[in-house]
Structure formats: structure tokens, C-alpha cells
Amino acid sequence: MNTSHNITMLGTGLIGMFYTLTLHRYRSRDTVKTVFSRSEERVKKFASDWNIPKWTTNMEEAINDPDTDVVIIGIPNHLHKEAVLTAAKAKKAILCTKPLGRNAAEAKEMLEAVEKAGVFQAYLEDLVYTPKTLKSLESVKNGALGKVLWVRSRETHPGPHSAWFWDMDKAGGGAIIDMGCHCAEIVRNFIGKDVKPVEVMCWADTLVHNIDAEDHGIALIRFENGSMGQIEVSWAFRGGMDLRDEVAGTEGTIWMDHFLRTGFQMFTNVGQGGYVAEKAEGDTGWLYPVGDEVNELGYTHMFIDVFDAMDKGRIPMETFYDGYVVNAVIDACYKSSKSRVWEPVKLDIWRGGEHADKDKTGKELIDGKYTLVKKEKMPDGRTKQILKDVKSGEIIEKIK
Numbered sequence: 001m002n003t004s005h006n007i008t009m010l011g012t013g014l015i016g017m018f019y020t021l022t023l024h025r026y027r028s029r030d031t032v033k034t035v036f037s038r039s040e041e042r043v044k045k046f047a048s049d050w051n052i053p054k055w056t057t058n059m060e061e062a063i064n065d066p067d068t069d070v071v072i073i074g075i076p077n078h079l080h081k082e083a084v085l086t087a088a089k090a091k092k093a094i095l096c097t098k099p100l101g102r103n104a105a106e107a108k109e110m111l112e113a114v115e116k117a118g119v120f121q122a123y124l125e126d127l128v129y130t131p132k133t134l135k136s137l138e139s140v141k142n143g144a145l146g147k148v149l150w151v152r153s154r155e156t157h158p159g160p161h162s163a164w165f166w167d168m169d170k171a172g173g174g175a176i177i178d179m180g181c182h183c184a185e186i187v188r189n190f191i192g193k194d195v196k197p198v199e200v201m202c203w204a205d206t207l208v209h210n211i212d213a214e215d216h217g218i219a220l221i222r223f224e225n226g227s228m229g230q231i232e233v234s235w236a237f238r239g240g241m242d243l244r245d246e247v248a249g250t251e252g253t254i255w256m257d258h259f260l261r262t263g264f265q266m267f268t269n270v271g272q273g274g275y276v277a278e279k280a281e282g283d284t285g286w287l288y289p290v291g292d293e294v295n296e297l298g299y300t301h302m303f304i305d306v307f308d309a310m311d312k313g314r315i316p317m318e319t320f321y322d323g324y325v326v327n328a329v330i331d332a333c334y335k336s337s338k339s340r341v342w343e344p345v346k347l348d349i350w351r352g353g354e355h356a357d358k359d360k361t362g363k364e365l366i367d368g369k370y371t372l373v374k375k376e377k378m379p380d381g382r383t384k385q386i387l388k389d390v391k392s393g394e395i396i397e398k399i400k
């Protein structure tokens, strides 16, 4: 069924703009018909800029607009729950930006509400939909990397653009909830969403800004099958927005640079005459422009998947359940950063599988008594084998 959808957009800030830009470009058939924002001046201008027939400063009115069937939530984190519960009551399809909740308890309430209402729902985690990530995920699924052992995901920039992000109560935390939620879901996608994240060790600190929330964080996430996730975030990185992912498996490696060092650099003494890229720190000198930002950040493929899923009655790549698991991981990060020990990821609802801890490779017997630890060709042309005697446990080397 190829339907077209009429959308209520909640929010006219950075994400409301990126979402609307993605949806309205290329003559999309899914268009924003009603927009809500706090300020009348801003919402009026946004409606006029994007050719949106109705605008309001009343969120409930926007959600209940009888002419729309989809609600997209792009407002600050502390308003997600209220928006989701109101939209579920209105029986609309609900697409919510990241993070789903300020914590797992909020996310769980939202998940249960949408499932009870039986409405279509999607978690708008754009960074698992970048063209590079989609291609990498497909390769991993096809076995190109063997077993994924370690995924490192990094998001750092000089700090967010609106006051509410810096307010712990409204945001639910600092850099870790804001950006670590992207990183955690990237890690889950590569290790396998079916594999349970079991525990977290996290460092968080406020190194630069005069705020209560953390502006830096690093966390290790251990999964049930022994694989590790490593997430790194900063609100004080200089030089733009650094989005990088690394995936290491038993048979291969992937490195991805999404925003800086993408192979596109420009030097200009006078400026290129427009917007450079999100969180760029200057517009002269050496620049790292981004060719098609909404595409490279995954928004295009995200909305294609989500609306296609809605029309075909299938489940999109990212759902509220994924948002809930991510919130549970982030909760464990905050707990560990205070306790300074490994903290369990508390998941009241787990819909994945069970996986045995660690599956060591190299079990084939050599000369009837050894297993191979490692083989390497040396600079002098010899090939060395490092072998383990299965009975005695002794490690020896042999030249081949």
C-alpha cells in the first residue's frame, strides 16, 4: 500500500528543521501539515518557510489535529513522555527522536503506552542509517568481519546549541545521555541487537563547563557473548563534530569517519558563502564541509525505512523497544560513573536471545596435539606459528 502521510511536527529547532527538510525534499509525498513550537514568532516563520498550512503553540492541539495521522516528536527530552502518551491516546503513528526517555523508567512507560494503544511506532536513531553504516551492517551480517568482538563509537563536538540540553533535569543528564545514546545504539547494531548488554563501567566528569551535568564520558559496555562496546562523548571537543565508528571482528575491521575527514576538505580565505556543517567552529581557513548533511547523517534512509514500514505493516529498523534498551544502558553508565564499579544493565523487558560467553577460535588440531594461537610471516621470509599444546597448556613456536 503506497499511502501518503500527513504529519504533525513537534518542534521547530535543529531537529525539527532537519526532519522537515528531509521529508519535504525531492517532492516527498509525506508532508508536515501542522507544526508546534513554544514561540509564536518562530512557529509562524517555520510554517511559512516550509509551506506548512497550520501552526500552533499548543502541543495537544497539534497532536490531535484531525488532518494528521503521524506525530513526529522533536522537542526537548523532558517533553517526550507527555507527547508520546498524548499521541498514543490520539491513536496516531508516533516517531520519537533520541533519547526516547530521560531514563529507562520513562522509556518503559512510553513503550508500554504505544504497545497498549497498538499504534505504529519508531525510534528515530538516524546514526544507524548513514549510508556508510547501512553498508557496514550488511557486510557484518554477511560475515565479512567474522564474530564482532569490539565496537568503538565516538561522538564529540563543542557543546549543544540550546539552554535545555545543559539543564540536567530537562535533559536527563549531560553529554552521555545526549550523545552516548547514539553511540550505544550503533554498538548494539554491530554486536547484534539480539545480544544482551549485561554490564557497564563508566567514567564521567565535568572538565570544562560550569554546569552540573558531565561534559565528558567514556563507557565500556560488556555484552553477554563477551563482545565489548566502547563509547566516547565530549561537549568540549574543538574543531567541529567528530563522528567515528570502529568495528573489530575475528575476520575483519571497519573504520568509519562520518563528518570530519570524510575526504572532502576546502581551504577558503574569505568563506564559502553559506552554512558549513553542524557544529563547525569557523567558516574560513581549512574547512570540512559536508556534501549532503541530512543524507550523510542518516535522516534520508531513516525516513524511507520508517514510512515504508508503516505502509507495509512491518517493524522498522529502530523501535521504542530499542530506545528503552539504550536508556537502560545509559542508566547503568550514570550509576557506574558514581559507584566507580561495573554496574549491571537493568532490563525488566528483554526480547533478545541468550548467548554463551566467549567462543574462542583456533580449535582445529595441528600435528594431533596443538591448536593455533597465531601465524605470522616474518621480515626474513620465515613463517612462524605460535601453538598451544592442548594437553599441557604449553605455548611453543614453530618455523614453517
Ligand SMILES: NC(=O)c1ccc[n+]([C@@H]2O[C@H](COP(=O)([O-])OP(=O)(O)OC[C@H]3O[C@@H](n4cnc5c(N)ncnc54)[C@H](O)[C@@H]3O)[C@@H](O)[C@H]2O)c1
Binding pocket: 010, 011, 012, 013, 014, 015, 016, 036, 037, 038, 039, 074, 075, 076, 077, 079, 097, 098, 099, 124, 125, 126, 161, 162, 163, 164, 178
Ligand atoms: N541526530 C538526532 O537525532 C538529534 C539531533 C539533535 C537533537 N535531537 C533531539 O531532538 C530533540 C530537540 O532537540 P533540538 O536540537 O531540536 O532542540 P532545539 O532547542 O533546537 O529546539 C527545541 C524545540 O522544542 C520547542 N519547545 C517546546 N517546549 C519547549 C521547552 N519547554 N523548552 C525548550 N524548547 C521547547 C522549541 O520551541 C523548539 O522548537 C531532543 O530530544 C534532542 O535530543 C536529535
